[in-house]
Amino acid sequence: MDPSQDMDAVGDVLVEDGTIAAVGAGAGAAKAASGATAIEARGLVVSPGLIDMHVHLREPGREDEETIESGTRAAVAGGFTAVASMPNTNPPTEGEEGVKFVLAKACDAGLARVHPVTAATQGLKGEMLAEIGSAIRAGAVAVSDDGRPVANSDLMRRALEYTSMLGKPVISHSEDPALAGRGVVNEGKVSTLLGLRGIPNESEDIAVARDISLARLTSARLHIAHISTARSLELVIEAKRLGLKVTCEATPHHFTLTDEAVRNYDTNAKMKPPLRAEQDVSALRHALAAGLIDAIASDHAPHSIEEKDQEFDAAPFGIVGLETSLGLALTELCHKGGLALLDLIRLMSTNPARILGLPSGTLKVGAPADITVFDPECEWTVDAAKLVSKSHNTPFSGWQLRGKAVTVIVNGRLLMRDGEVLA
Amino acid sequence: MKFERSDLLGLEDLAREDIEAILQTADTFVEISERPIKKVPVLRGLTVVNLFFEPSTRTRTSFELAEKRLSADMVNIAASTSATVKGETLKDTARNLEAMSIDMLVVRHSASGAAHFLAGALACPVVNAGDGAHEHPTQGLLDLYTVKQKVGRFDGLRVGIVGDILHSRVARSNIWGFSKLGAKVTVCGPATLIPPGVETMGVAVSHDIDDLIPELDILMILRIQTERLNQCFFPSLREYAELFGIDSRRMARAKKDVIVMHPGPLNRGVEITPEVADGPNSVILDQVKYGVAVRMAVLYLLSGGETTRETAD
Numbered sequence: 101m102d103p104s105q106d107m108d109a110v111g112d113v114l115v116e117d118g119t120i121a122a123v124g125a126g127a128g129a130a131k132a133a134s135g136a137t138a139i140e141a142r143g144l145v146v147s148p149g150l151i152d153m154h155v156h157l158r159e160p161g162r163e164d165e166e167t168i169e170s171g172t173r174a175a176v177a178g179g180f181t182a183v184a185s186m187p188n189t190n191p192p193t194e195g196e197e198g199v200k201f202v203l204a205k206a207c208d209a210g211l212a213r214v215h216p217v218t219a220a221t222q223g224l225k226g227e228m229l230a231e232i233g234s235a236i237r238a239g240a241v242a243v244s245d246d247g248r249p250v251a252n253s254d255l256m257r258r259a260l261e262y263t264s265m266l267g268k269p270v271i272s273h274s275e276d277p278a279l280a281g282r283g284v285v286n287e288g289k290v291s292t293l294l295g296l297r298g299i300p301n302e303s304e305d306i307a308v309a310r311d312i313s314l315a316r317l318t319s320a321r322l323h324i325a326h327i328s329t330a331r332s333l334e335l336v337i338e339a340k341r342l343g344l345k346v347t348c349e350a351t352p353h354h355f356t357l358t359d360e361a362v363r364n365y366d367t368n369a370k371m372k373p374p375l376r377a378e379q380d381v382s383a384l385r386h387a388l389a390a391g392l393i394d395a396i397a398s399d400h401a402p403h404s405i406e407e408k409d410q411e412f413d414a415a416p417f418g419i420v421g422l423e424t425s426l427g428l429a430l431t432e433l434c435h436k437g438g439l440a441l442l443d444l445i446r447l448m449s450t451n452p453a454r455i456l457g458l459p460s461g462t463l464k465v466g467a468p469a470d471i472t473v474f475d476p477e478c479e480w481t482v483d484a485a486k487l488v489s490k491s492h493n494t495p496f497s498g499w500q501l502r503g504k505a506v507t508v509i510v511n512g513r514l515l516m517r518d519g520e521v522l523a
Numbered sequence: 524m525k526f527e528r529s530d531l532l533g534l535e536d537l538a539r540e541d542i543e544a545i546l547q548t549a550d551t552f553v554e555i556s557e558r559p560i561k562k563v564p565v566l567r568g569l570t571v572v573n574l575f576f577e578p579s580t581r582t583r584t585s586f587e588l589a590e591k592r593l594s595a596d597m598v599n600i601a602a603s604t605s606a607t608v609k610g611e612t613l614k615d616t617a618r619n620l621e622a623m624s625i626d627m628l629v630v631r632h633s634a635s636g637a638a639h640f641l642a643g644a645l646a647c648p649v650v651n652a653g654d655g656a657h658e659h660p661t662q663g664l665l666d667l668y669t670v671k672q673k674v675g676r677f678d679g680l681r682v683g684i685v686g687d688i689l690h691s692r693v694a695r696s697n698i699w700g701f702s703k704l705g706a707k708v709t710v711c712g713p714a715t716l717i718p719p720g721v722e723t724m725g726v727a728v729s730h731d732i733d734d735l736i737p738e739l740d741i742l743m744i745l746r747i748q749t750e751r752l753n754q755c756f757f758p759s760l761r762e763y764a765e766l767f768g769i770d771s772r773r774m775a776r777a778k779k780d781v782i783v784m785h786p787g788p789l790n791r792g793v794e795i796t797p798e799v800a801d802g803p804n805s806v807i808l809d810q811v812k813y814g815v816a817v818r819m820a821v822l823y824l825l826s827g828g829e830t831t832r833e834t835a836d
Contacts, residue, residue: 289720293535295635295657295692298719365636409614411634413655 101145103446104462113146115469118512123463139517141473144506147445148461149181149470151452152422154271154325154349154397157183157214159205161190166402166490168202171422172211174400174489176515176523178423179505181470182213183400184456186246187224194219195231199238211515211523212508213470215241215456217271220259224248229258236266241456244271246325247372247417249307251277257314264320269347269455271323274307274332275373284413286359286374294365296412299374301329308332312339315346323455324348326399328373330383337392347455349395352428353419353495355384361495367408367415368495371401385432388447389439394455396447398425402491420489423482424496430476430503441476473507480504488521526824530642530649533658534699542703544830545820546668552819555592556812565823566595569626574616575652576602576632581787581811582652582662586629589818595627613637617644627825630654635692648825656690661821662786663696665814667704669806670741672813673782677704681738683729684708685767686745686794687716687756693786694745698724701741711735712745712767715756732767736777742804743784744769747794760793770796774804782806 101108102123112128114121114136122128132138152175158166166174168185175183185202187193193202199216206214218235222228224245232243243263249272250256256272263270280303285291287298308324312335315322324336327348339346353371358378361369369375387393401418408415429448433439449472453461460470484497508516515523526544534542555563571590575583583599590597613632620628621644628649630638635655642649653659667677674680682701688694688710701708702725710721711729722728729735736742747763757763764770769783783795783804791797800807824830 287719289723292718292720293695293724295655295695300719365639406612409612411613411632411640412636413634414613 102463103450115512147472148449150448150472151182152180153184153452155183155400157185168205169209170490174422175212176508177488179426179472181510184215187219192219192224196234196238199235199240217242217244220245242269242271246273249273249275260318260320269321269323272311273325276303276306279303290359305331308335321345326351328354330380347394349397350393351399365412372417394451403493408493427501431501469512471509474505476503478504532651534660534663534696539703548820549817552816564594566593569595571595571597571627572625573599573629585814588815658696659692663700665817667700668813668817669810677706680706680740682706682708682741683739684743685711689716689718713757771798
């Protein structure tokens with residue numbers, strides 16, 4: 101299945117020298133006879149390699165939680181051939197040097213590809229522009245301060261303007277920091293019952309509205325990260341209708357869980373933006389079904405047990421997601437929600453590649469041989485303890501999912517076969 | 524009857540019968556507190572730790588007296604002297620206490636959910652002595668007990684809780700407690716200090732104390748913390764007193780036998796004037812007095828005691 105060429109057919113994919121050499125019925129027949137490695141995929145879906153465009157790999161700085169090696173291994177285990185890494189490491193991914201460090205580590209690991217997202221402002225401090233140009237020349241695919249939203253609207257305007265000249269998107273963690281304040285959960289019934297400080301939907305809505313206004317002012321490309329509210333979605337949909345270059349992503353946890361998941365003070369349900377109310381979850385699902393959301397990204401955020409196993413206020417935001425993303429999307433959106441597999445692949449491969457300007461995300465002849473083979477029917481149970489990632493902070497442990505990646509090929513190299521990571 | 528609960532974390536979790544059992548058991552301990560020798564051997568040989576991460580005089584002293592009158596061996600740990608100032612996590616603090624074979628933990632913490640967290644980490648019973656803005660169940664129980672003593676019934680009572688509902692664990696515990704026993708609760712305060720969605724807890728909301736006060740059988744006044752001023756929840760203490768403070772002028776419009784309650788400590792002249800705090804309708808010191816007996820009942824029941832009054836002696 102390849103949404104980039106509207107292909108949904110039974111056939112072969114022939115890979116030669118790291119690129120796709122032929123696709124279609126009988127495409128591999130001649131080569132199979134001449135001794136090429138054959139991978140049987142009967143009953144499975146062969147898809148352009150899945151791309152998670154929003155992950156935190158923690159290296160450098162918190163190698164106890166994740167490294168580029170362990171994170172890209174978890175990516176392969178979850179069916180991803182590539183990830184975009186967020187810059188909020190310590191030190192941050194910034195400028196040429198920061199980007200080269202990430203790329204070199206990813207190359208050493210030899211697992212999933214890593215496309216670095218580079219800092220928008222120096223030290224992610226929201227004060228001065230970072231060296232965005234050198235970073236992009238060194239291989240960064242997008243610009244973002246991610247978890248540290250740029251509060252200064254003038255600086256955000258400059259970041260958008262400057263980045264637009266380089267043809268890359270700015271990824272915005274859209275949040276009004278003052279309105280979100282020291283909140284730890286969605287503001288509403290649950291925050292009131294638990295006596296926890298709330299984060300109102302409007303802290304996101306206001307920031308999304310501002311960022312879209314600035315995208316209009318600058319004609320720049322804006323990508324809204326982890327959209328979580330019904331109103332933010334309306335704003336993005338309106339921006340698209342106006343022809344602005346605005347895209348957005350949703351995470352599996354935001355389209356699966358509501359803030360009720362926090363009722364027992366489970367810090368593995370603490371994330372930013374917070375899990376929202378039922379009407380927001382339902383709006384996300386509708387928008388995903390209608391093709392109004394561009395991408396599914398996990399916001400994979402590894403945290404140590406020591407940090408998560410604390411009072412709710414003290415625990416950090418975020419959960420791991422690389423290894424549950426595909427299973428949750430298949431289970432919740434396709435099996436339960438009726439989303440077509442081709443549309444799911446668009447959300448998890450074709451569109452992320454398009455937004456980030458990658459040559460992958462397609463099975464067209466000549467494209468890099470990044471391929472994911474998944475079994476949409478395989479039933480399995482999430483076990484936090486068995487995750488490949490160095491961290492195990494997931495609220496989905498014990499969940500029964502239907503659908504799992506089986507085989508992963510990156511640049512023609514077989515990295516996972518029959519569900520086992522090989523490298 | 525055996526009390527089925529292993530922890531007391533909040534009144535939200537308790538059934539009406541649980542609350543009634545605790546209130547009934549407290550009767551016995553009120554009587555004990557009035558004896559010349561105020562001590563029974565109910566918890567002899569058991570170790571109770573009072574772990575207080577927030578300053579508290581009234582609650583800590585009340586628990587301490589309750590434990591001493593039950594003959595427990597008790598230890599007070601205050602945050603300033605505990606290892607948390609050296610960076611020890613709450614989890615490790617709990618594990619260390621457990622390693623010392625404690626039998627019960629009473630905890631006060633500024634983080635909502637801290638008592639739940641410790642209850643999950645420890646095998647021994649945990650009593651929540653106030654967690655953030657979440658619950659303060661023993662305060663709720665002693666408030667219920669005071670009303671039981673003074674009015675004798677709950678069904679149909681009109682209860683007004685006035686002040687900073689948003690940050691108040693006392694408000695939450697009392698909302699659950701009074702509602703479960705059949706009273707009708709209205710919360711009243713500045714719009715900035717009413718938590719969103721509080722109606723889902725089954726209460727009515729008012730911003731006009733003058734409108735509400737004639738309706739009430741119980742007037743519970745909460746402490747206004749002056750630090751809320753700097754967080755822009757209201758413009759000045761003077762204006763707060765003008766809009767929501769309870770003085771004799773407002774009391775003149777209340778029912779003659781209205782009961783005035785306050786969990787303390789008082790900001791005299793802000794949320795309550797001295798004439799009202801010390802006036803004939805005030806039961807503020809009764810609340811404190813009954814607090815000891817109610818906490819004795821809670822500790823006794825959680826240690827495995829029977830809920831009938833005969834066996835409590």
